[in-house]
Amino acid sequence: MKVADKKRLLREMLFARRFEERCYESYVERNIGGFLHLYSGEEACAHGVLEAADFDNDYVITSYRDHIHAIKWGADPRKVMAELYAKETGVSKGRGGSMHLFDVNNRFMGGYALVGGPFPLAAGIAKAIQMKRGKEISICFLGDAANNQGTFHESLNMAKLWNLPVLYVCENNLYGIGTRIDRSTAVVDQYKRVSAYNIPSAQEDGQDVEKVYKAATKAIKHVRSGKGPYFLELMTYRYRGHSMSDSNAYRARAEERMWSKRDPIIMLRDRLIENGQLTKKEYTEMDTEILDQIENEVIAYANESPEPHVSEVGRYVLAENDPWVRGGVQ
Amino acid sequence: MAEIMFWEAVRRAHDEELANDPMVLVMGEDVGVVGGTYKATLGLYDKYGEDRVIDTPISENGFTGLGIGASFVGVRPIIEIMSVNFAWLAMDQIFNTAAKVRYMSGGQLEAPVVIRSPGGTAHQLGSQHSARMEKVFMGIAGLRVATPSNPRQAYGLLKSAVRCNDPVIIYEHELMYNMKGEVPEQEYFHPLEGSEIVRPGRDVTLFGYNISVHWCLQAADLLSSHHGIEAEVIDLYALSPLDRAGIRDSVTRTHRVVIVEEAEPMVGVGAEVMAIINEECFFELDAAPVRVSALNMPIPYNHSLEKAVLPDANDVVEAVRGMFGV
Ligand SMILES: Cc1ncc(C[n+]2csc(CCOP(=O)(O)OP(=O)(O)O)c2C)c(N)n1
Ligand SMILES: [Mg+2]
Numbered sequence: 001m002k003v004a005d006k007k008r009l010l011r012e013m014l015f016a017r018r019f020e021e022r023c024y025e026s027y028v029e030r031n032i033g034g035f036l037h038l039y040s041g042e043e044a045c046a047h048g049v050l051e052a053a054d055f056d057n058d059y060v061i062t063s064y065r066d067h068i069h070a071i072k073w074g075a076d077p078r079k080v081m082a083e084l085y086a087k088e089t090g091v092s093k094g095r096g097g098s099m100h101l102f103d104v105n106n107r108f109m110g111g112y113a114l115v116g117g118p119f120p121l122a123a124g125i126a127k128a129i130q131m132k133r134g135k136e137i138s139i140c141f142l143g144d145a146a147n148n149q150g151t152f153h154e155s156l157n158m159a160k161l162w163n164l165p166v167l168y169v170c171e172n173n174l175y176g177i178g179t180r181i182d183r184s185t186a187v188v189d190q191y192k193r194v195s196a197y198n199i200p201s202a203q204e205d206g207q208d209v210e211k212v213y214k215a216a217t218k219a220i221k222h223v224r225s226g227k228g229p230y231f232l233e234l235m236t237y238r239y240r241g242h243s244m245s246d247s248n249a250y251r252a253r254a255e256e257r258m259w260s261k262r263d264p265i266i267m268l269r270d271r272l273i274e275n276g277q278l279t280k281k282e283y284t285e286m287d288t289e290i291l292d293q294i295e296n297e298v299i300a301y302a303n304e305s306p307e308p309h310v311s312e313v314g315r316y317v318l319a320e321n322d323p324w325v326r327g328g329v330q
Numbered sequence: 331m332a333e334i335m336f337w338e339a340v341r342r343a344h345d346e347e348l349a350n351d352p353m354v355l356v357m358g359e360d361v362g363v364v365g366g367t368y369k370a371t372l373g374l375y376d377k378y379g380e381d382r383v384i385d386t387p388i389s390e391n392g393f394t395g396l397g398i399g400a401s402f403v404g405v406r407p408i409i410e411i412m413s414v415n416f417a418w419l420a421m422d423q424i425f426n427t428a429a430k431v432r433y434m435s436g437g438q439l440e441a442p443v444v445i446r447s448p449g450g451t452a453h454q455l456g457s458q459h460s461a462r463m464e465k466v467f468m469g470i471a472g473l474r475v476a477t478p479s480n481p482r483q484a485y486g487l488l489k490s491a492v493r494c495n496d497p498v499i500i501y502e503h504e505l506m507y508n509m510k511g512e513v514p515e516q517e518y519f520h521p522l523e524g525s526e527i528v529r530p531g532r533d534v535t536l537f538g539y540n541i542s543v544h545w546c547l548q549a550a551d552l553l554s555s556h557h558g559i560e561a562e563v564i565d566l567y568a569l570s571p572l573d574r575a576g577i578r579d580s581v582t583r584t585h586r587v588v589i590v591e592e593a594e595p596m597v598g599v600g601a602e603v604m605a606i607i608n609e610e611c612f613f614e615l616d617a618a619p620v621r622v623s624a625l626n627m628p629i630p631y632n633h634s635l636e637k638a639v640l641p642d643a644n645d646v647v648e649a650v651r652g653m654f655g656v
Contacts, residue, residue: 096434100435102435102436110434117423123399128400131400318472319432324519325494327518
């Protein structure tokens with residue numbers, strides 16, 4: 001990876017962190033409602049994988065922890081924040097909320113709230129690509145606990161059976177809400193579970209964006225070359241609670257301290273500084289710029305945007321004026 | 331116009347839609363090599379190949395979700411769920427994804443899938459193969475629900491459903507696949523909304539759908555010949571959205587109503603039609619509406635018990651006689 005790209009990734013990940021932490025504040029200020037799941041600590045997963053993907057062609061789908069995947073896949077951060085603020089200018093017009101970001105023009109195919117729901121949807125997108133004989137691929141990010149859903153097994157089976165171009169990325173942050181993985185899951189190494197379907201897989205350090213990028217490059221090459229699905233497990237940790245209502249009481253402080261030493265942003269920053277590719281001053285300036293941008297552009301946009309008109313509450317339930325509803329003889 | 335069987339009509343719609351658009355596909359358990367449990371896709375595997383007439387694993391939620399995902403990006407899947415009882419397993423993807431994705435994406439995504447499923451109570455299939463699930467689908471905003479009572483509708487509803495950009499549930503009756511009926515020889519698209527007057531009459535309206543339309547027609551003949559009561563029979567082939575105007579107009583003509591459903595009465599078509607009548611035309615009524623439904627219980631295996639749970643034409647006749655005091 002070129003130095004310039006590493007620095008850009010550092011900036012993107014720092015932006016992601018500051019964006020999420022600002023969401024936290026906005027939630028406390030009651031500008032964001034509902035459920036809010038933050039990605040702090042896991043930034044290297046989405047950034048490393050999607051850096052290796054084809055930004056102009058590939059499809060991305062994920063769970064409710066979706067802000068950063070959407071932004072990395074081209075969604076305007078102002079419109080993401082506006083969505084969290086339930087505004088008409090939000091990516092989903094204020095109808096979706098934090099868990100349901102969509103930016104279909106950029107092939108960001110959504111955030112979904114049902115654990116395991118996107119597994120078959122991603123396989124379906126891959127089926128469509130296959131029918132069109134496209135070179136693009138479908139990329140699905142989900143958590144570790146999602147792998148205990150039936151859809152995991154059903155989708156892996158079909159993806160392998162029909163050789164679908166889909167990459168499943170497991171962001172293994174060791175918990176499903178408050179249940180630690182070894183208390184919910186018989187086989188703790190997730191990459192091993194897919195061997196039952198004869199799907200190639202790998203486990204990688206999800207805190208090191210360069211390692212993620214490398215592993216994802218290999219995985220994506222496999223999928224894009226027509227060899228069928230691939231499963232990439234990334235070992236990571238979320239620094240916040242599962243959602244805003246989570247006290248985090250179930251995690252040992254020692255465990256948290258251990259993972260905080262493996263902060264993906266600090267790790268990359270320090271490496272760049274050690275190699276003489278970045279100065280502390282540059283980093284501080286970058287951070288200040290990002291904080292300014294979030295306050296003056298992102299938050300300001302969300303604040304100033306209008307809410308949806310209540311008169312339009314009934315739109316988007318069914319297709320508008322679909323001629324086939326009326327039938328007829330052709 | 332040619333007379334063909336119900337299953338042939340469904341098969342013809344599949345065939346034409348597969349031929350019309352290379353992005354149409356059919357998927358489900360045993361729809362390929364076998365040609366469908368009720369022959370709805372007979373011969374189409376050989377004609378269109380295994381990539382478009384797809385035998386799926388027994389993974390209802392998985393393959394339904396896969397079809398929905400494919401429909402996000404240009405594919406037009408016709409998903410067959412082998413028996414409507416198994417649709418419960420796919421309810422997550424139907425309810426949480428197909429029905430809601432247009433709304434929660436602010437209109438950016440749509441899920442133009444057709445989900446076809448045979449259901450109803452056939453002969454002695456037992457409690458777990460006798461579900462009548464129309465009420466469940468009707469209760470989900472964001473879906474269209476259609477149910478054919480004859481081969482013409484079976485053909486035309488499926489054709490329109492494939493072209494329509496909303497997710498459409500088509501609920502077919504297992505006892506009707508061998509029923510014969512006329513289907514236009516030219517291509518025909520049946521409306522996905524509205525209702526049909528299948529028998530005119532001035533004294534009472536019998537609302538039916540799917541198999542109960544036939545019970546209504548039999549009852550109407552009996553009422554006419556034995557009691558001189560002329561019943562109007564309305565076929566509610568579109569269960570969601572329901573034809574409010576059609577319901578109101580008929581009640582305004584006849585002022586008396588019986589709703590006939592194969593399902594249990596709780597939270598069903600009868601309850602819904604009564605609510606619509608209350609809202610639209612309560613003061614047109616000369617008598618309290620009556621619903622003829624199944625008993626509120628699982629379907630037994632024993633033939634006599636099974637018969638006792640389900641309504642039939644005689645129950646409809648009795649309901650009307652009670653209403654007229656004859
Ligand atoms: C079908 C379903 N069951 C339960 C829930 C409640 N729930 C939301 S997130 C979650 C844990 C998921 O953990 P994981 O898949 O590891 O993802 P993470 O939140 O750790 O990123 C649960 C149980 C849900 N949203 N959907
Ligand atoms: Mg987790």
